[in-house]
Amino acid sequence: MEKQLALQMKGITKRFGGIVANNQVDLDVYRGEILAILGENGCGKTTLMNMISGIYFPDEGKIFVDGQEVVIRSPKDAFAHGIGMIHQHFKLVDLFTAAENIVLGVKEEGRYDLKDVNARVTEIAEKYGFHIDPKKKIYDMSVSEKQTVEIIKVLYRGADILILDEPTAVLTPQEIVRLFDVLRRMKEDGKAIIIITHKLNEVMEVSDRVAILRRGEHIATVETKDTNEAQLTEMMVGKKVDLNIDRYDPENAVPRLIVKDLNLYDQEGIHVLKDISFTANGGEILGIAGIAGSGQRELLESISGLQPLRSGEITFYNPKKNKPVSFYHKTMKRVRELAAQGAFHDGQGKPVSFDGMSNKAVWKWVQSQGVLFNEDEVVNLRDKNPMQIRALGIHLSFVPEDRLGMGLVGSMGIRDNMMLRSYRKGPAGFLDRKKPQATAEKIIQALEVSAPNTNTPVSRLSGGNVQKVLVGREIAYVPKVLMAAYPVRGLDINSSYTIYNLLNAQKERGVAVIFVGEDLDVLLALCDRIMVINSGTVTGIVDARTATKEQLGLLMTKTEPLRKEGA
Amino acid sequence: MNIWLNFLIDSLAFGATFIYGSTGEILTEKAGHLNLGIPGIMCMGGAGGCLMLNLIGKSGLPPVLIVVLGILSALVFSMLMGLIYSFLTVTLRANQNVTGLALTTFGVGLMKVIMSKLTATVYLVGPKQYYRWPFAGRQDSLQCLGVLFFLAIIIAIAAGWVLFRTKVGLHLRAVGENPATADAVGINVNRYKYLATCVGSGIAGLGGFYYIIDYMASQEAYLSLEAFGWLSIALVIFALWRPPVTIIGSTVFGFLFSCSSFITIIPGVTVTMAMKPVLKMLPYVVTVLVLIISSIRNKRENQPPSSLGLSYFREDR
Numbered sequence: 001m002e003k004q005l006a007l008q009m010k011g012i013t014k015r016f017g018g019i020v021a022n023n024q025v026d027l028d029v030y031r032g033e034i035l036a037i038l039g040e041n042g043c044g045k046t047t048l049m050n051m052i053s054g055i056y057f058p059d060e061g062k063i064f065v066d067g068q069e070v071v072i073r074s075p076k077d078a079f080a081h082g083i084g085m086i087h088q089h090f091k092l093v094d095l096f097t098a099a100e101n102i103v104l105g106v107k108e109e110g111r112y113d114l115k116d117v118n119a120r121v122t123e124i125a126e127k128y129g130f131h132i133d134p135k136k137k138i139y140d141m142s143v144s145e146k147q148t149v150e151i152i153k154v155l156y157r158g159a160d161i162l163i164l165d166e167p168t169a170v171l172t173p174q175e176i177v178r179l180f181d182v183l184r185r186m187k188e189d190g191k192a193i194i195i196i197t198h199k200l201n202e203v204m205e206v207s208d209r210v211a212i213l214r215r216g217e218h219i220a221t222v223e224t225k226d227t228n229e230a231q232l233t234e235m236m237v238g239k240k241v242d243l244n245i246d247r248y249d250p251e252n253a254v255p256r257l258i259v260k261d262l263n264l265y266d267q268e269g270i271h272v273l274k275d276i277s278f279t280a281n282g283g284e285i286l287g288i289a290g291i292a293g294s295g296q297r298e299l300l301e302s303i304s305g306l307q308p309l310r311s312g313e314i315t316f317y318n319p320k321k322n323k324p325v326s327f328y329h330k331t332m333k334r335v336r337e338l339a340a341q342g343a344f345h346d347g348q349g350k351p352v353s354f355d356g357m358s359n360k361a362v363w364k365w366v367q368s369q370g371v372l373f374n375e376d377e378v379v380n381l382r383d384k385n386p387m388q389i390r391a392l393g394i395h396l397s398f399v400p401e402d403r404l405g406m407g408l409v410g411s412m413g414i415r416d417n418m419m420l421r422s423y424r425k426g427p428a429g430f431l432d433r434k435k436p437q438a439t440a441e442k443i444i445q446a447l448e449v450s451a452p453n454t455n456t457p458v459s460r461l462s463g464g465n466v467q468k469v470l471v472g473r474e475i476a477y478v479p480k481v482l483m484a485a486y487p488v489r490g491l492d493i494n495s496s497y498t499i500y501n502l503l504n505a506q507k508e509r510g511v512a513v514i515f516v517g518e519d520l521d522v523l524l525a526l527c528d529r530i531m532v533i534n535s536g537t538v539t540g541i542v543d544a545r546t547a548t549k550e551q552l553g554l555l556m557t558k559t560e561p562l563r564k565e566g567a
Numbered sequence: 568m569n570i571w572l573n574f575l576i577d578s579l580a581f582g583a584t585f586i587y588g589s590t591g592e593i594l595t596e597k598a599g600h601l602n603l604g605i606p607g608i609m610c611m612g613g614a615g616g617c618l619m620l621n622l623i624g625k626s627g628l629p630p631v632l633i634v635v636l637g638i639l640s641a642l643v644f645s646m647l648m649g650l651i652y653s654f655l656t657v658t659l660r661a662n663q664n665v666t667g668l669a670l671t672t673f674g675v676g677l678m679k680v681i682m683s684k685l686t687a688t689v690y691l692v693g694p695k696q697y698y699r700w701p702f703a704g705r706q707d708s709l710q711c712l713g714v715l716f717f718l719a720i721i722i723a724i725a726a727g728w729v730l731f732r733t734k735v736g737l738h739l740r741a742v743g744e745n746p747a748t749a750d751a752v753g754i755n756v757n758r759y760k761y762l763a764t765c766v767g768s769g770i771a772g773l774g775g776f777y778y779i780i781d782y783m784a785s786q787e788a789y790l791s792l793e794a795f796g797w798l799s800i801a802l803v804i805f806a807l808w809r810p811p812v813t814i815i816g817s818t819v820f821g822f823l824f825s826c827s828s829f830i831t832i833i834p835g836v837t838v839t840m841a842m843k844p845v846l847k848m849l850p851y852v853v854t855v856l857v858l859i860i861s862s863i864r865n866k867r868e869n870q871p872p873s874s875l876g877l878s879y880f881r882e883d884r
Contacts, residue, residue, distance in 0.1 A: 091747065093740075096737075096740075103737070104738065104741050105741075
């Protein structure tokens with residue numbers, strides 16, 4: 001059969017500020033084929049597709065549909081050319097039925113008759129083998145059903161070039177098999193299908209050709225049948241870049257945080273974290289690599305007590321060995337209890353006993369720093385809320401991915417944001433403003449934050465500066481475990497290095513650093529060990545000094561081969 | 568006429584004020600805007616209608632024209648208020664609650680100024696007979712079932728039909744539920760918001776006009792109007808955002824309001840003077856109860872529109 005060109009992109013370039021998201025990308029899509037677009041996070045896959053579907057407008061380059069040059073300025077224009085995109089985040093009205101959502105915004109002559117719409121939806125569904133009840137409300141639907149609605153919505157509008165942005169990310173293996181059947185049927189029907197993914201097995205399974213993007217550039221387009229997973233990975237991650245980040249060998253690395261068989265389900269009942277087990281050592285940076293949305297965020301949130309776990313254990317070893325007891329404020333009763341259990345020694349290794357001593361004498365001894373702990377304190381973090389975790393003296397400092405959403409209050413100044421961590425201190429009922437003020441000034445100076453003063457709302461600072469404030473604050477409160485998710489996202493090179501140095505300094509202090517990153521080169525250069533998670537499962541923990549990018553890339557993208565339904 | 572029937576008709580007639588107010592508010596809320604300016608808008612609608620009647624009340628124009636012109640003037644005044652509200656909250660994305668409250672304060676005050684300048688013998692005495700067609704001149708409560716009463720019923724049913732049976736209604740509900748989705752499928756979100764707010768305000772304004780010119784038909788009627796504006800907003804929740812249901816809700820509220828005066832006429836029931844204020848409390852107690860009960864229902868269809876009270880800006884993410 002003669003292949004007919006459906007969509008052609010020539011020399012597409014898109015810049016956001018100084019960052020080039022797509023550089024001179026050429027891409028062809030034919031009717032009756034499935035083209036997979038493969039690439040790491042931030043390689044410009046979604047940006048490229050958004051330009052076809054009218055969300056962004058390219059800075060340079062031309063788009064041809066059926067050989068005709070077209071200008072796509074809005075999603076409406078895209079629909080007019082028969083291009084429909086199914087986004088990762090569904091755009092559906094929860095309260096409406098499937099049919100109502102599908103017909104929403106469609107300009108048609110004639111009376112609005114929901115029965116007629118229902119019939120047509122059913123017709124489309126039958127043609128391609130979807131299972132859907134047009135009268136079902138969206139809020140009653142599973143993720144896969146919602147996705148079906150999105151696909152039918154696009155088909156109902158007459159699209160024959162379909163773009164699916166990571167359609168399998170939220171589906172179960174059985175649902176993926178069913179989706180692929182539908183895609184194949186649409187392909188036979190002569191539609192051109194573009195599927196964005198980073199799961200290699202899916203690429204091999206469903207696509208006819210694969211286009212690989214890396215750092216905004218089109219590396220190659222190959223026939224799926226002529227390639228293999230190893231070759232694709234190599235093209236996807238590229239050669240290793242030397243980054244010149246200092247890395248010291250970890251000294252006296254001791255287990256600080258032990259996570260065992262962690263299982264987490266999200267609100268929609270999706271199994272987000274599956275049997276996660278790992279150990280984070282003090283004085284070591286543990287990197288977490290993985291495709292965005294593989295469960296990194298949920299993992300960090302679980303550890304800091306923000307997610308209700310289904311099962312698993314999180315054990316924290318509070319470093320107290322050979323530290324004076326007075327360092328931790330305890331009630332006299334508790335101190336006596338611990339002494340009776342033989343938890344203390346007097347600095348010379350002799351066990352401490354308070355038998356027969358008055359409270360005053362005990363207090364004096366403890367305050368003189370002569371009483372030391374024998375062992376680290378073992379704390380079970382499971383089912384403790386963030387406040388309790390803090391009250392226990394466990395400093396889990398968390399740099400969330402969503403800086404302004406979870407980490408800082410946008411309308412407050414730097415000083416007041418510092419106070420979010422310290423407002424419980426100070427005289428009862430009153431706020432201590434002096435210390436936060438000092439911390440704020442220290443951060444501004446040390447991290448070179450450009451802010452007019454400590455009262456400027458942080459939402460007015462640039463993204464990089466906001467990030468520095470957030471990381472700076474978390475470090476300022478002397479953590480024992482520092483978890484940082486994408487702390488350098490959106491930062492320029494210099495600021496990034498400042499952050500790397502900060503993390504390294506924490507590592508030297510004996511802090512267990514958990515660093516969630518997206519740039520494999522950075523992970524390899526900065527971390528001591530790297531844990532790879534893939535769809536909520538740990539696929540490997542490797543030594544960063546010997547691992548290669550290809551190895552990581554394979555771990556990140558490889559999944560179990562798809563099984564047929566019912567098998 | 569039977570006391571009970573009389574009672575029922577009076578409740579219905581009184582309820583029409585609420586039907587207008589709630590239907591207007593429902594349309595606005597369905598577009599995602601909580602319009603707390605409704606009391607002020609109802610007042611302005613009443614003032615606008617009366618102002619027109621004050622001009623043409625004794626001009627000798629045919630009654631039909633007087634009726635239509637009065638209604639049009641009420642519509643224009645209240646829709647102008649709606650336009651101010653939508654400009655502030657849709658285009659400038661001001662806080663909806665603050666804007667609404669300011670509008671109420673403004674509308675109530677301005678109405679009092681206007682109404683104090685009008686002559687009741689001109690705007691009220693003559694025209695009220697035209698508005699009370701076809702039952703004008705009767706001495707029982709049937710007299711209040713005039714043109715505007717029937718218009719209220721028609722509007723409530725029509726609004727329900729438009730919202731749930733037409734494409735315009737589908738789009739409007741989508742805008743109130745999830746404006747980003749509506750925008751993505753090419754619905755002009757701001758246009759729908761403006762349209763719903765202005766039409767809703769117009770409808771609410773008619774309620775104020777009806778209350779002054781037909782139901783109360785007295786010179787002091789305007790002084791008690793604001794309270795009924797607030798009740799109309801509460802009734803929206805009672806009606807589960809369905810305009811036809813407001814007819815039932817409004818009648819219940821009307822019934823409770825008339826209770827204190829009607830109960831004394833019922834043979835065999837004696838009400839002491841001390842009991843009267845308690846009876847007058849009834850509608851407000853029921854309002855509170857309704858708010859509590861409706862807040863603990865959890866069926867998705869009976870919840871307020873998801874993006875109620877939130878401004879929509881496409882580039883917000």
